[in-house]
Amino acid sequence: MSTMGKIATDDQLEHAGIERLYGFCKSVLISVGADEPTAAAATDAMLHGSRLGVDSHGVRLLPHYVQAFAGGRLNCRPKMRLARQIGVVANLDADHAHGARAAYHAMDHAVEIAQSHGLAAVSIRNSSHFGPAGAYALHAARQGLIGLAFCNSDSFVRLHDGASRFHGTNPIAMCVPAKGQKPWLLDMATSSITYNRIQLHRSLNAPLAENVASTETGMDTTDPDLATMLAPLGGIFGFKGAGLAGMVEIFSAVLSGSRLSHEILPMGGPDFSTPRNVGAFVMAMRPDAFLEQEEFDAAMHRYIEGLRSSPVRDGAKLFAPGDREWAEEAYREEHGVPIDPATEKAFRRLAAEYELPLPFQTEVME
Amino acid sequence: MSTMGKIATDDQLEHAGIERLYGFCKSVLISVGADEPTAAAATDAMLHGSRLGVDSHGVRLLPHYVQAFAGGRLNCRPKMRLARQIGVVANLDADHAHGARAAYHAMDHAVEIAQSHGLAAVSIRNSSHFGPAGAYALHAARQGLIGLAFCNSDSFVRLHDGASRFHGTNPIAMCVPAKGQKPWLLDMATSSITYNRIQLHRSLNAPLAENVASTETGMDTTDPDLATMLAPLGGIFGFKGAGLAGMVEIFSAVLSGSRLSHEILPMGGPDFSTPRNVGAFVMAMRPDAFLEQEEFDAAMHRYIEGLRSSPVRDGAKLFAPGDREWAEEAYREEHGVPIDPATEKAFRRLAAEYELPLPFQTEVME
Numbered sequence: 001m002s003t004m005g006k007i008a009t010d011d012q013l014e015h016a017g018i019e020r021l022y023g024f025c026k027s028v029l030i031s032v033g034a035d036e037p038t039a040a041a042a043t044d045a046m047l048h049g050s051r052l053g054v055d056s057h058g059v060r061l062l063p064h065y066v067q068a069f070a071g072g073r074l075n076c077r078p079k080m081r082l083a084r085q086i087g088v089v090a091n092l093d094a095d096h097a098h099g100a101r102a103a104y105h106a107m108d109h110a111v112e113i114a115q116s117h118g119l120a121a122v123s124i125r126n127s128s129h130f131g132p133a134g135a136y137a138l139h140a141a142r143q144g145l146i147g148l149a150f151c152n153s154d155s156f157v158r159l160h161d162g163a164s165r166f167h168g169t170n171p172i173a174m175c176v177p178a179k180g181q182k183p184w185l186l187d188m189a190t191s192s193i194t195y196n197r198i199q200l201h202r203s204l205n206a207p208l209a210e211n212v213a214s215t216e217t218g219m220d221t222t223d224p225d226l227a228t229m230l231a232p233l234g235g236i237f238g239f240k241g242a243g244l245a246g247m248v249e250i251f252s253a254v255l256s257g258s259r260l261s262h263e264i265l266p267m268g269g270p271d272f273s274t275p276r277n278v279g280a281f282v283m284a285m286r287p288d289a290f291l292e293q294e295e296f297d298a299a300m301h302r303y304i305e306g307l308r309s310s311p312v313r314d315g316a317k318l319f320a321p322g323d324r325e326w327a328e329e330a331y332r333e334e335h336g337v338p339i340d341p342a343t344e345k346a347f348r349r350l351a352a353e354y355e356l357p358l359p360f361q362t363e364v365m366e
Numbered sequence: 367m368s369t370m371g372k373i374a375t376d377d378q379l380e381h382a383g384i385e386r387l388y389g390f391c392k393s394v395l396i397s398v399g400a401d402e403p404t405a406a407a408a409t410d411a412m413l414h415g416s417r418l419g420v421d422s423h424g425v426r427l428l429p430h431y432v433q434a435f436a437g438g439r440l441n442c443r444p445k446m447r448l449a450r451q452i453g454v455v456a457n458l459d460a461d462h463a464h465g466a467r468a469a470y471h472a473m474d475h476a477v478e479i480a481q482s483h484g485l486a487a488v489s490i491r492n493s494s495h496f497g498p499a500g501a502y503a504l505h506a507a508r509q510g511l512i513g514l515a516f517c518n519s520d521s522f523v524r525l526h527d528g529a530s531r532f533h534g535t536n537p538i539a540m541c542v543p544a545k546g547q548k549p550w551l552l553d554m555a556t557s558s559i560t561y562n563r564i565q566l567h568r569s570l571n572a573p574l575a576e577n578v579a580s581t582e583t584g585m586d587t588t589d590p591d592l593a594t595m596l597a598p599l600g601g602i603f604g605f606k607g608a609g610l611a612g613m614v615e616i617f618s619a620v621l622s623g624s625r626l627s628h629e630i631l632p633m634g635g636p637d638f639s640t641p642r643n644v645g646a647f648v649m650a651m652r653p654d655a656f657l658e659q660e661e662f663d664a665a666m667h668r669y670i671e672g673l674r675s676s677p678v679r680d681g682a683k684l685f686a687p688g689d690r691e692w693a694e695e696a697y698r699e700e701h702g703v704p705i706d707p708a709t710e711k712a713f714r715r716l717a718a719e720y721e722l723p724l725p726f727q728t729e730v731m732e
Contacts, residue, residue: 218679313584
């Protein structure tokens with residue numbers, strides 16, 4: 001079940017219980033100087049990734065965030081403010097906050113406005129990497145609303161027929177409450193794969209899938225050592241993936257007054273002192289503004305059950321968006337979160353530096 | 367340039383000038399009994415398709431719509447009403463209107479609310495096939511707003527690992543004003559290809575692309591004669607295309623109280639008397655509710671120009687979403703709209719039945 005199992009078997013890895021992991025990440029961020037709401041928001045976002053098996057956006061980001069706070073790229077004590085508020089629309093100036101701090105705050109505002117007006121949207125400027133987009137969509141759904149979240153990033157993805165990185169992996173996230181069960185949760189990059197995947201295949205010396213990555217001249221390659229950029233979702237229909245990335249770019253960067261993906265400084269540095277002005281966009285909508293709550297609940301149930309019971313091809317099993325993640329969450333709540341070796345090493349360094357207890361299960365004396 | 371060129375060379379086909387074509391389609395719909403706003407809306411939508419080269423959603427639909435009005439599936443004189451209006455959100459009961467009548471009306475309402483509140487959305491129930499989703503997104507952009515439009519349809523597309531038609535081709539359309547030039551216009555099915563494309567390849571006896579269509583057991587095939595359903599966008603990453611189709615389904619069907627795609631009667635009949643309860647969803651947003659109009663215009667310009675001037679791979683040319691369509695529109699405004707043989711035949715039948723002059727350029731005596 002664990003997605004980490006593809007890299008190493010779970011029993012070779014250190015594991016950390018959810019609660020201790022939360023406490024460790026938050027304490028590290030407080031230690032590096034982040035204020036309480038910033039440390040809480042960044043930790044909530046990382047734990048969303050680590051609970052649901054989205055490890056690329058989980059606690060492996062902790063040492064990266066520490067470096068960005070310490071370097072000054074991220075503001076430890078942001079004074080966020082609404083730069084604009086017209087009707088049900090707002091633009092949040094995040095004052096170079098951690099992206100999770102900005103996005104949870106923006107979604108809280110959108111939910112509040114949507115509660116009284118049915119629908120609201122907030123674009124976010126002067127923000128930074130916000131981790132898993134699904135976390136903010138889920139934040140709305142936990143309050144009974146439909147949530148949508150988008151962001152851009154430094155560029156990794158070529159255009160259709162392009163030969164240069166142009167868009168970020170520009171995710172689309174949407175979360176829809178489903179009465180009596182876990183919500184419907186879509187959280188997808190508009191490229192086929194993430195750049196992490198290329199790096200993983202390099203280390204495994206394994207070929208990539210067809211039409212997902214390209215050489216520096218834009219020609220598709222399955223050789224991870226030749227791949228320097230990602231292809232947009234869709235293969236030979238990549239104009240669709242690129243168009244969707246454009247939709248996300250317009251929401252997140254154009255409508256917020258942020259940098260376009262190809263103008264953003266690289267997440268990986270070497271500059272960790274200059275703010276990056278990444279953009280984001282969140283939206284909340286009340287289902288019962290459109291129709292009776294009971295009618296909505298019944299339709300959503302009919303949709304999800306229809307999907308899960310639809311005929312499958314040989315040997316397959318159907319999942320609604322989020323089903324795999326909720327199953328992974330249940331597994332990890334019981335067995336703990338597997339920590340990859342590089343993150344384990346970073347945790348040991350941070351624990352020593354800030355004199356904090358390690359969160360690993362093997363460290364717990366019972 | 368003409369997309370019809372793939373089927374037959376333009377000079378083998380009858381052509382019709384835009385204005386005469388508009389007059390012909392509208393007169394036919396009036397003749398079959400549609401009220402004036404219905405005939406105008408349905409014709410506007412078809413001409414959107416035929417002007418921009420989206421011929422699958424152009425005037426070839428005229429005989430189909432005539433059959434649906436005559437049979438009673440479509441209401442010639444709908445009494446549409448807002449079934450619900452809370453804040454900036456509404457649900458339109460379209461009274462089985464032509465889908466274009468309902469969608470233009472819903473977008474007009476969304477634009478009006480968004481003008482004062484920045485953002486608005488309308489879901490549509492008891493509607494029908496609305497043709498090209500981009501027409502309604504463009505309708506908002508012509509008024510300076512960002513428009514989004516979605517709809518479901520009878521099912522053509524399997525789920526990822528599915529072996530049955532489940533979603534419709536569930537399009538995503540977004541149109542964004544761009545100062546001093548044609549708007550950015552994305553209008554895409556969430557499958558790789560449309561079902562029309564399978565039928566075209568059958569008649570041409572030409573293989574399909576990989577991973578775009580499947581046999582009745584859900585196995586992918588390039589043989590158009592074995593293909594009975596479409597695959598979701600993304601190939602082996604088809605869970606993303608299926609997730610996007612789900613987003614569209616939730617907006618269009620769940621939030622409107624309409625039938626789910628797999629519950630909708632087939633567009634092609636044989637039943638042309640029972641209303642189909644197709645759903646749709648439109649949204650309008652004012653850019654200047656998020657930031658200063660000048661800042662928005664400058665960012666949109668920077669985005670589009672950055673895209674068009676981005677490096678290309680060997681021999682390619684980059685297009686922003688809509689660029690091909692605007693070029694096709696300019697060509698057709700000068701040279702007329704090519705009419706495929708089946709549609710030409712239907713036009714001759716309808717012209718004789720309703721005693722109307724044919725719109726073909728060869729019929730014009732000068």
